[in-house]
Amino acid sequence: MTAPAAQAVRRRVLVRGTVQGVGFRPFVHRLATDLALAGFVSNTASGVVIEVEGPPDAVARFCGLLATEPPPLAAVTGVGVEDLPATGADHAFTIRATERSAGRTLLPPDTAACEDCLRELADPADRRHRHPFVTCTHCGPRFTIATGMPYDRAVTTMARFPMCPACAREYGDPADRRFHAQPVACPECGPRLRLVPAAGSGIRPARDGDALEAARSLLAAGRVLAVKGLGGYHLACDATDARAVDTLRTRKERGGKPFAVMCADLDTVQGIAQVSAAERAALTGPRRPIVLLRPRTPAAHLRLAPGVCPGSPQLGVMLPYTPLHTLLLGLPGDPPGPRVLVMTSGNRSGEPIVTDDEEALTRLDGLADAWLTHDRAIASPCDDSLLRVRADGSEQVLRRSRGYVPRPLRVPVAVRPALAVGGDLKNALCVGEGDQAWFGPHIGDMGELTTLEAAERAEEHIRRLSGVTPELVAADRHPGYHSARWARRRAAQLPRRTPVFVQHHHAHIASTMAEHGLDGTAPVIGVAFDGTGYGDDGTVWGGEILLADYRGHRRFAHLSPAPLPGGDAGVANPCRLALARLWAAGLRWDTDLPCVAACSSTELELLERQLARGVACVATSSMGRLFDAVSSLLGVCHRAGYEAQAALELEAAAASARDADTSAYTFGIGPGLCDPAPVLRALVADLRRGTPVPVLAARFHRGVARAVLEISRQARRDTGLATVALSGGVFANALLEEECTRLLAEDGFAVLRHGEVPPNDGGLALGQLVVAAHERQEE
Numbered sequence: 001m002t003a004p005a006a007q008a009v010r011r012r013v014l015v016r017g018t019v020q021g022v023g024f025r026p027f028v029h030r031l032a033t034d035l036a037l038a039g040f041v042s043n044t045a046s047g048v049v050i051e052v053e054g055p056p057d058a059v060a061r062f063c064g065l066l067a068t069e070p071p072p073l074a075a076v077t078g079v080g081v082e083d084l085p086a087t088g089a090d091h092a093f094t095i096r097a098t099e100r101s102a103g104r105t106l107l108p109p110d111t112a113a114c115e116d117c118l119r120e121l122a123d124p125a126d127r128r129h130r131h132p133f134v135t136c137t138h139c140g141p142r143f144t145i146a147t148g149m150p151y152d153r154a155v156t157t158m159a160r161f162p163m164c165p166a167c168a169r170e171y172g173d174p175a176d177r178r179f180h181a182q183p184v185a186c187p188e189c190g191p192r193l194r195l196v197p198a199a200g201s202g203i204r205p206a207r208d209g210d211a212l213e214a215a216r217s218l219l220a221a222g223r224v225l226a227v228k229g230l231g232g233y234h235l236a237c238d239a240t241d242a243r244a245v246d247t248l249r250t251r252k253e254r255g256g257k258p259f260a261v262m263c264a265d266l267d268t269v270q271g272i273a274q275v276s277a278a279e280r281a282a283l284t285g286p287r288r289p290i291v292l293l294r295p296r297t298p299a300a301h302l303r304l305a306p307g308v309c310p311g312s313p314q315l316g317v318m319l320p321y322t323p324l325h326t327l328l329l330g331l332p333g334d335p336p337g338p339r340v341l342v343m344t345s346g347n348r349s350g351e352p353i354v355t356d357d358e359e360a361l362t363r364l365d366g367l368a369d370a371w372l373t374h375d376r377a378i379a380s381p382c383d384d385s386l387l388r389v390r391a392d393g394s395e396q397v398l399r400r401s402r403g404y405v406p407r408p409l410r411v412p413v414a415v416r417p418a419l420a421v422g423g424d425l426k427n428a429l430c431v432g433e434g435d436q437a438w439f440g441p442h443i444g445d446m447g448e449l450t451t452l453e454a455a456e457r458a459e460e461h462i463r464r465l466s467g468v469t470p471e472l473v474a475a476d477r478h479p480g481y482h483s484a485r486w487a488r489r490r491a492a493q494l495p496r497r498t499p500v501f502v503q504h505h506h507a508h509i510a511s512t513m514a515e516h517g518l519d520g521t522a523p524v525i526g527v528a529f530d531g532t533g534y535g536d537d538g539t540v541w542g543g544e545i546l547l548a549d550y551r552g553h554r555r556f557a558h559l560s561p562a563p564l565p566g567g568d569a570g571v572a573n574p575c576r577l578a579l580a581r582l583w584a585a586g587l588r589w590d591t592d593l594p595c596v597a598a599c600s601s602t603e604l605e606l607l608e609r610q611l612a613r614g615v616a617c618v619a620t621s622s623m624g625r626l627f628d629a630v631s632s633l634l635g636v637c638h639r640a641g642y643e644a645q646a647a648l649e650l651e652a653a654a655a656s657a658r659d660a661d662t663s664a665y666t667f668g669i670g671p672g673l674c675d676p677a678p679v680l681r682a683l684v685a686d687l688r689r690g691t692p693v694p695v696l697a698a699r700f701h702r703g704v705a706r707a708v709l710e711i712s713r714q715a716r717r718d719t720g721l722a723t724v725a726l727s728g729g730v731f732a733n734a735l736l737e738e739e740c741t742r743l744l745a746e747d748g749f750a751v752l753r754h755g756e757v758p759p760n761d762g763g764l765a766l767g768q769l770v771v772a773a774h775e776r777q778e779e
Helices: 024-034 056-068 115-122 165-172 208-220 242-252 266-272 277-284 323-329 357-363 449-466 482-491 504-515 567-572 574-584 601-613 623-633 645-655 677-689 693-719 734-746 761-778
Strands: 009-018 038-044 047-054 075-084 193-197 225-228 233-238 260-263 290-295 315-318 340-345 370-374 386-389 395-399 409-420 430-439 472-476 500-502 524-534 540-548 553-559 562-565 617-620 668-670 673-675 723-727 750-752
Touching: 009 056, 024 038, 024 047, 024 056, 047 056, 056 075, 115 323, 193 208, 208 225, 208 233, 208 323, 208 370, 225 357, 233 242, 242 340, 260 266, 260 323, 266 277, 266 315, 277 290, 277 386, 323 370, 357 370, 409 504, 409 761, 430 449, 430 761, 449 482, 472 482, 472 761, 500 504, 500 761, 504 524, 504 540, 504 553, 504 723, 504 750, 504 761, 524 567, 524 623, 524 693, 540 617, 540 623, 540 693, 553 693, 562 567, 562 574, 562 601, 567 574, 574 601, 574 623, 574 677, 623 645, 623 677, 623 693, 645 693, 645 734, 668 693, 677 693, 693 734, 723 734, 734 750
Parallel strands: 225 370, 260 315, 290 386, 409 472, 472 500, 524 723, 553 673, 723 750
Antiparallel strands: 009 047, 009 075, 038 047, 193 370, 225 233, 233 340, 260 340, 290 315, 386 395, 409 430, 524 540, 540 553, 562 617, 668 673
């Protein structure tokens, strides 16, 4: 009961942010009821609207608690309050139906199963015991089931599952934690599991609990399963079974690229990897990404198959994030089964992750022995996110997808409604308007028609959820990129009919600046190191030190160019890159050098003629290609089966000797150039002295970092700038990033590193967006 109207106040409150699909209305209802206030709460397209009436002190306390004690998954970005005339209302506080209106609110990402739901899953007395889709307001799918906004069951893929009376009671009870939890269901009314065997596999089809039991038995027997998750299918097998792992690797044509694994629990993780407190927090948090960990040697409890992560210094590990994963790895008392599963994206090499059930049966045919699937549709693909935890406890996201998307990022410049399409590798698009930017999920490499189609669907989905209607498109300047051609077609449908093309490395630096909230009024020293990017002069850039803001960039210095024999095709042969670097440095191809010995006489003759004549040899200043070349020169990796393999294996070698000594190789630093020739000569000499390869690799890493410091000092002397931004895929290298950061910080520089925005091309679209926004401001 409220106070009489003469003593009461009434306020209208609009709460903005991630406030739908997170239990915000039940939270508001409980808060108002506890304070004996009258009024109502409703979802709208602009956020949660509340009208509340009662004693002034109680109303003031209510408004204060809205922002300071929201539900776990909520993120309040603004609370607007308007005074209204008191009405004398004395009825109970109510929850009204969703209002359909113009505006924008935010949808939370998919979230790992909460402890309450997991307790119900394991409780034989609970009606959701062993229900693979148990969820509540505090956990479960959101982004991957939403088809529109405002978020309501009618605009999710759960709309086809009418609730049984028991679920409907929970859904309608403001005191229940499943109140208006849109994915709510139970074994009586929810999605159903089924096991579909591959033709000729000898496996019997099954449904529900029998399907799960059969799936666990198949994994224990060394079979490969396609498992439908939140954002797509995984291909799974027992990570301790060498034959199963090799079978999956062969079928997927994955080369030597490391697999990620899913462990049953944290104890299992600690048995195979070293885990810091910050890494434990990342593993067990609601996002449940893949976390790169240092393998434990020897493993404490069980031994992973050698084929899980050959040659990698790190092991990608995640914990179960759906009830189905938990059941697949086994509840207490279940028959023994694998405690660690390989869980890799359900796709063929170069294709996007599979989400459609019929497509899964065809596109994964020949890869899986059976499909563990269900009938809850996936509205949008969303691959697993990937991150590493730095020594200081901060996180560097390398793939931003499940658990992050579609949560927006705040940008420091006003953005006209725009779409940025990113690049052709590790593609993730971005839409923006005002002070917010929404990344779409990780899509992958844009070389296939299926990937381009996935990107188009991702744009449509993120536009629908964000409410952004683009007026312009931003894209990479590379004329041959599939993403740039898509941008041209897309721009033809918009008010600005030509894309804003942004230089690749400028976009990298701009993304770092935007993530750190820089408004662009002062330039930074931008260090952009990656494998490839179309340069202003038409050559392949990638070892760049730029002076950059959002308006433009100037190339202050760069790695001395060398020929890239065969262009992009040559990247798969680090031995050829090493020979090209030796040739550019005037060093002989002596047969005692590992990179020379790795090539046949015919290959050497052809490559020598190619370099001498400049046939199919584009010049490159790429730091990523220099890492590849040094990897082969030292005998670490001569032929790459996947992107960055040679550089990763070089980092692994360096990591094993990072404390062996503190010396570093010295680059030739001249006006505008960073010449690796002195480094290559020193490496050759130390190889011939018999210096251990890991020591040479560590000295090379330190040499690159000291070159960054020296060039940054030159830039500071010339310009007075003292902020350095580190970006590009090479800075996924933990040793290099940490050494650069340490040296620069000790010398008085402010160092900007990526956190939630990937340093690789997965973060490129944010830089394109803010550069395009600034160009629009100046028109």
